[in-house]
Every structure is written in structure tokens, then in C-alpha cells.
Amino acid sequence: MTMAEETLAEPAAARSGPGDGAAVDLDDVAVRFRTKKKDVTALRQVSLSVAMGEFVAIVGPSGCGKSTLLKLVAGLLRPSAGDVRLRGEAVTGPRRDIGYVFQRAALLEWRSARRNILLQAEMRRMPGAEARKRADELIDMTGLRGFEDAYPHELSGGMQQRVALCRALLHRPPVLLMDEPFGALDALTREQMNIELNRIWRETGTTVLLVTHSIAEAVYLADRVVVMSARPGTVVEIIEVGLPAERDYAETMAREEFSAATTRIRRLLGAASGAE
Amino acid sequence: MEQGSTSATPATSAAPSAATPPGAAPAVAGVAERARPGLAERTTDTLERSWRPVALLFACFAAWWAISATRLVEPYLVPSPGTTLRVMGDKAGYLWQHTWVTTYETLLGFVIAVVVGVFAAVVMVYSSTVERTLYPVLLFAQVVPKIAIAPLFVVWLGFGIAPKIVIAVLIAFFPVVISMVTGLKAVDPEMIELSATMGAGPLQTFAKIRFPASLPHLFAGLKVAVTLAVTGAVVGEFVGANKGLGYVILQANGNLDTPMLFAGLLVMSVIGVVLFVLVEIAEKLLLPWHASHRRDAATTTY
Numbered sequence: 001m002t003m004a005e006e007t008l009a010e011p012a013a014a015r016s017g018p019g020d021g022a023a024v025d026l027d028d029v030a031v032r033f034r035t036k037k038k039d040v041t042a043l044r045q046v047s048l049s050v051a052m053g054e055f056v057a058i059v060g061p062s063g064c065g066k067s068t069l070l071k072l073v074a075g076l077l078r079p080s081a082g083d084v085r086l087r088g089e090a091v092t093g094p095r096r097d098i099g100y101v102f103q104r105a106a107l108l109e110w111r112s113a114r115r116n117i118l119l120q121a122e123m124r125r126m127p128g129a130e131a132r133k134r135a136d137e138l139i140d141m142t143g144l145r146g147f148e149d150a151y152p153h154e155l156s157g158g159m160q161q162r163v164a165l166c167r168a169l170l171h172r173p174p175v176l177l178m179d180e181p182f183g184a185l186d187a188l189t190r191e192q193m194n195i196e197l198n199r200i201w202r203e204t205g206t207t208v209l210l211v212t213h214s215i216a217e218a219v220y221l222a223d224r225v226v227v228m229s230a231r232p233g234t235v236v237e238i239i240e241v242g243l244p245a246e247r248d249y250a251e252t253m254a255r256e257e258f259s260a261a262t263t264r265i266r267r268l269l270g271a272a273s274g275a276e
Numbered sequence: 277m278e279q280g281s282t283s284a285t286p287a288t289s290a291a292p293s294a295a296t297p298p299g300a301a302p303a304v305a306g307v308a309e310r311a312r313p314g315l316a317e318r319t320t321d322t323l324e325r326s327w328r329p330v331a332l333l334f335a336c337f338a339a340w341w342a343i344s345a346t347r348l349v350e351p352y353l354v355p356s357p358g359t360t361l362r363v364m365g366d367k368a369g370y371l372w373q374h375t376w377v378t379t380y381e382t383l384l385g386f387v388i389a390v391v392v393g394v395f396a397a398v399v400m401v402y403s404s405t406v407e408r409t410l411y412p413v414l415l416f417a418q419v420v421p422k423i424a425i426a427p428l429f430v431v432w433l434g435f436g437i438a439p440k441i442v443i444a445v446l447i448a449f450f451p452v453v454i455s456m457v458t459g460l461k462a463v464d465p466e467m468i469e470l471s472a473t474m475g476a477g478p479l480q481t482f483a484k485i486r487f488p489a490s491l492p493h494l495f496a497g498l499k500v501a502v503t504l505a506v507t508g509a510v511v512g513e514f515v516g517a518n519k520g521l522g523y524v525i526l527q528a529n530g531n532l533d534t535p536m537l538f539a540g541l542l543v544m545s546v547i548g549v550v551l552f553v554l555v556e557i558a559e560k561l562l563l564p565w566h567a568s569h570r571r572d573a574a575t576t577t578y
Contacts, residue, residue: 076469096475106466110488110565122484123474151565 022088023175023207024050024073029082031068041232042068046082048226048235052174055201055208057218059265060228066211068233070177073209074098087174096124099168099206103180105160107152113163114139114148120170131170138166141200158189165197169204178210182217194220195249202245215269219243219261220252227268236268355535360542363535371524375543378521381437381509382547385444386502392445393452393501394494398482400453401460418450423511430516440512440520447508448501455497459490492566495559502555506548521547 031043042065050056058066071077072084075095084091086098107116114135121131139148142162152160161181168176182190194217201208201221212218218225225239242257252258313321337357343349344356351359364371396414400407422443429439463486471481513522521544528536 071469074469074473076472094469094472094475096473098473100470100473102466102470104466106464106470108467108485108488110563119484120474123471123476123480153565 022049022085023052023054024048024209025083025085025088026069026072027083027085029072029079029084031065031072031077032080043072043079043234044232045234048238050207050209052087052207053205054224055210055222056224056226057210057212057222058226058228059212059215059218059269060233061230061269062213064228064230065233066228067179070100070179070209070211073175074100074177097174099171099173099176101161101164101168101176101178101181103183105152105157105164107160107163109152112149112151113144113155113159116152116163117166117170120167124171126171134170134172135166138169141203142166142196156189158185158193161185161193165200169200169206172204173206175207175209178208180211180213183213190214190217191249197221198247215262215265216253219258219265220247220249225261225265227265237264239264352532352534355538359535360538364539364542367536367539371539371543374519374521374524374540375547377437377519378506378509378513378544379547381440381512381520382444382502382505382551384437385441385508386448386505386551388441389445389448389501389505390452390498393449393497394456397453397456397460400457402478414450414453417446422447422508426511426515429512435516435518439515440509440517443512444505444508447511448505451497451500451504452494453497455493455495455500456490459493460486462493463489491563495555495563498555498559499552502551503548506544506551510544 026046026048029043029046030041033040033042046069048056058069060066068077072079073086073091073095075084075086075091075093078092086095107113108119111119117135117138118131120126121128121135139145142165144159144162144166147155147159150159152163155163161184165181168178182193185193197208198221208221210218210221219241222241223245225241227236227239228234229236239261241261243252243255340354341357344351344354396410400410426439426443429442433439433442467485467489468481471485476484509520510522510525513520514526517523521540525537525540525544528534528540
């Protein structure tokens with residue numbers, strides 16, 4: 001927890017109170033969308049509390065409102081009912097004290113990898129020298145060294161996603177929101193990215209909310225896995241994974257806790273989608 | 277015990293990616309640095325690419341020459357290329373003076389059309405009320421035949437440069453607006469959301485994301501607009517002027533001076549082509565990253 005507090009680089013973000021334990025707090029949240037012809041309830045009665053420094057994965061059938069949940073936390077969407085709090089503060093508009101990673105890397109085509117990462121610093125008007133130093137650190141941390149001057153179209157999908165991750169981490173956000181960040185990658189790259197994300201999470205102490213379709217990914221990375229039902233999405237069960245923070249990939253896969261958790265989640269998801 | 281073994285292993289599994297020492301020369305496996313191609317190589321490359329259109333142009337001239345040489349058409353209807361070129365040489369001063377007028381009108385009209393068009397597009401994209409109000413008016417201004425209303429501008433604005441510029445602007449404005457609106461709307465919505473989480477204001481988002489992202493679309497419109505601007509200026513000169521290439525052509529037509537008429541046409545086409553090429557060069561310099569310019573960028577197999 002103290003690590004998460006220490007990583008705050010921004011004085012503007014630091015003033016936002018003690019955080020009193022919960023990094024993210026959702027209380028009886030509902031989201032309803034209105035389109036021309038129909039009203040859709042995306043989320044109902046969602047309550048979830050994520051502690052500082054915790055890694056929480058969210059799994060659920062397609063269209064159950066997982067991404068909507070992240071957008072609520074980021075302040076990109078407003079809930080139809082209920083309260084959303086980020087680090088003890090009610091979320092009323094887009095929040096700057098987060099990092100956001102989408103499924104598609106969403107890089108600017110006309111900027112090199114490094115300048116895409118530095119976009120974060122430019123928008124936040126961070127001091128240039130400090131930002132460049134931090135970018136270099138992240139480039140080393142994510143294994144982008146040697147590709148920092150390449151343009152997005154010259155990078156593979158995995159590399160592009162690494163750039164997006166660096167961009168999201170540049171300002172040392174206390175909360176990192178990831179919306180299926182590795183969904184478009186091949187299985188091997190995905191495993192490698194999982195290993196790296198685990199290491200980055202341990203090194204930065206950031207609170208992470210990860211939406212994923214992969215049960216293995218969720219269990220390997222997270223402290224707790226939130227299982228959601230099909231639309232209208234709600235929390236079915238929260239599973240404590242009970243694995244140590246530092247996890248070797250192959251070894252973790254073979255552990256009992258891992259298979260117990262994945263089996264439990266599979267059963268829940270089967271039941272959840274079967275009930276529809 | 278199991279805890280102990282897990283904490284020992286990740287260090288090795290993470291090592292390959294983290295092993296690159298910071299600040300070291302970027303030696304990436306499988307990537308070899310190569311010198312830029314030399315001047316000779318680039319020249320032959322350019323020749324290789326450009327000889328075909330040049331050859332086609334010469335073929336057209338040859339056909340024109342053959343038609344006039346074999347007297348298939350009377351010379352007073354279609355002059356020979358030789359006569360036309362001779363007229364261009366003999367009356368170079370006269371042609372140059374009028375060419376300059378037309379170029380000046382075209383450029384001024386084009387620049388005004390771009391400024392007004394881009395501004396209108398930005399306002400329309402940011403306010404749907406303005407868009408709904410302005411779009412029908414724009415469309416109406418576009419569908420009214422400019423040639424039909426050109427005489428009206430002469431009546432209103434006189435024989436000077438003003439009506440030519442107004443017509444050039446009117447004719448070039450539409451493609452600029454349409455392409456810019458498309459460009460500004462084609463921005464990845466996730467990019468906009470991301471920019472909101474970075475705490476960027478609307479101005480920053482526009483300057484760093486929206487505007488650069490719309491440039492490829494804008495340039496497509498600019499290329500159409502610049503050729504139309506030439507037409508606009510000449511149409512303006514047709515309906516009432518005492519200088520400019522439109523005036524030259526009209527005069528030559530009245531005097532049955534077909535060599536001069538053809539010379540005027542040639543020069544006019546050259547203006548259009550040159551301006552088009554200039555816009556294209558600007559595009560290549562400004563948007564080297566865009567997919568349409570990646571032909572010989574970095575990635576080819578060898």
C-alpha cells in the first residue's frame with residue numbers, strides 16, 4: 001500500500017486524501033444505455049471494492065458490461081445509479097490519476113514508439129527531462145529497447161501493446177485499468193506479456209483492474225477474480241486466488257490453487273451463460 | 277518451501293526481456309543497420325518510376341503531330357504542336373504576364389478556400405447544431421452551377437480580381453470542407469477517451485490527436501480543390517476580364533488564332549499539374565507516416 005502511495009509522481013494527484021484503503025469502490029452501481037429503439041441494462045447491482053496495490057481481474061461472458069465497468073471507474077461513463085469512488089473520491093468526470101490500456105493499442109500513427117509514450121507527458125505537461133527518463137525506464141522494463149524509434153506500423157501487435165502499456169504507466173498512475181489488453185495477441189506473446197505484467201505489477205505496486213476473456217490469464221495474474229454474469233451484468237462471485245505475488249508461469253499453472261480457481265470460474269461461467 | 281522455489285524462478289524467466297542493458301547500442305537480434313541508398317541509386321529509382329508517364333505524354337504529342345502533319349484536320353482547327361510551341365516561344369512575355377494573373381487568382385482562391393473550409397469543418401464537427409444549420413446551405417452553394425452565377429459576380433464586384441477569386445473559392449471550398457469533416461470524424465474514439473484520461477483539454481486533444489489524424493483526408497480534398505481552383509479562376513476570367521489566361525483564350529478564339537488558343541490551354545493545364553504536384557509534395561513531407569506513402573519505406577523483402 002505504501003508503495004502505491006510512493007509511486008505518486010503528481011502533486012495534483014497526491015492531494016486527493018489518504019485513500020483509506022480502497023483504490024476503487026463501486027457501490028450498488030447500475031448502467032442503462034438508451035438507443036433509438038431499445039433500452040439496454042448493461043450493469044445492475046454491482047458492488048466491488050479494490051484495495052490499494054491489489055490486482056483484480058474481471059471475467060465474464062461477452063457483452064456482460066466488463067468494459068463498461070472500467071469506463072465507470074475512469075469516469076468516461078456515468079452510472080445510472082449507485083456510487084463510484086476512486087481513491088476515496090467520487091468519480092464525476094474523466095479521471096487523470098489512472099492509466100488506461102485498450103484491447104487495440106490505439107497508438108498515434110505519426111509518432112514513434114517513444115513519442116507515443118511521451119504523449120502522456122505532453123498532455124499532462126510533465127517536466128520533459130523527468131518524463132524522458134521515466135520513458136527510458138519503461139522501455140527497458142517492457143523490452144522495447146531497440147524499437148523506441150520505430151513507428152507503430154513497423155511494430156508487431158505485441159510490441160504495439162507494450163508501447164500502450166508504457167504510455168499508461170508513464171505518469172506512475174496509482175490505478176491501472178486494462179480492457180482486454182492482450183486479447184488481440186497470439187497465445188505465446190500473450191503468455192510472455194502475462195509474465196511481464198506480473199513483474200511490472202510487483203515492481204510498481206500499482207493497483208490493477210484487468211478485464212479479460214482468458215480464465216488462465218485472470219488466475220495467473222490476479223489476487224482476486226471477479227466473475228460476472230451475462231447481461232445485465234452483475235457480480236456472481238469473487239474468487240480469492242491465494243497464490244503468492246511472485247509467480248513463475250509454468251509452475252503456477254501446475255499448482256493446485258490455480259486449477260481449483262480455474263475450475264471454479266469455468267463452472268460459474270458455464271452456469272452464468274447457461275442461465276440466459 | 278514451495279514459496280521459496282517460486283520466488284527464485286521468475287528472476288530467470290523475466291531475464292531475457294530485461295537483460296538489455298540500458299543505454300547500450302540498440303543491437304536487436306535479426307535487425308541490421310543499413311546505409312541509405314546513394315544518389316545514383318535514388319536517381320535510377322526515380323527514372324525507373326517516372327519514364328512511363330513521360331513516354332505516354334510524348335506519345336500523345338506524337339499523335340497530335342501526326343494528325344496535323346497528315347492534314348487529317350485543317351490547321352486552322354487544330355494547329356501543329358510545332359506552331360503552338362513557336363507561338364509560346366514568340367509571345368512568351370505576353371503569355372507569362374497572363375499566366376501570372378491566373379496563377380495569382382488561383383492561389384489566392386485556393387488559400388482562402390482552405391482557410392474557410394477547414395475552419396467551417398472544425399466548427400461543424402464540434403457543434404452539431406452548426407452542422408445541421410450549415411450543411412444544407414453548403415450543399416446548395418455547391419449544386420448551383422458556378423458558371424451560371426459567374427456573370428452575377430461580375431455585375432456585383434466589377435471586372436477586377438475579386439469575382440475570379442470568389443468563384444475559385446466557391447468551387448474549391450466544398451471538397452475541402454467535406455474531406456476535413458470526414459477526417460475529423462474518423463478519429464479513433466478510444467484515442468479521444470484516452471486523451472480525456474490524460475487530462476487533456478479540447479484544445480490539446482485537437483492539436484495533438486484530432487488535427488494530425490485528419491490530415492490524410494484533408495490532403496485528398498486539397499488535391500481536388502487545387503485543380504478546381506484553376507477552373508474557377510478561368511471561369512471568372514471568361515465572363516469578364518481584360519487579363520488572365522481565360523481572357524487570352526477568349527481573345528484567341530475570337531480571332532480564330534488557334535495556335536494561341538492551344539498555347540493558352542497548355543499553359544493552363546501546366547498550372548493545374550504543377551499546383552497538384554506541389555500539394556502532393558507537401559503531403560509527402562508532412563505525412564511520411566501515412567500508409568499511402570509507405571511504398572518504399574523500410575519494409576520490403578530482399
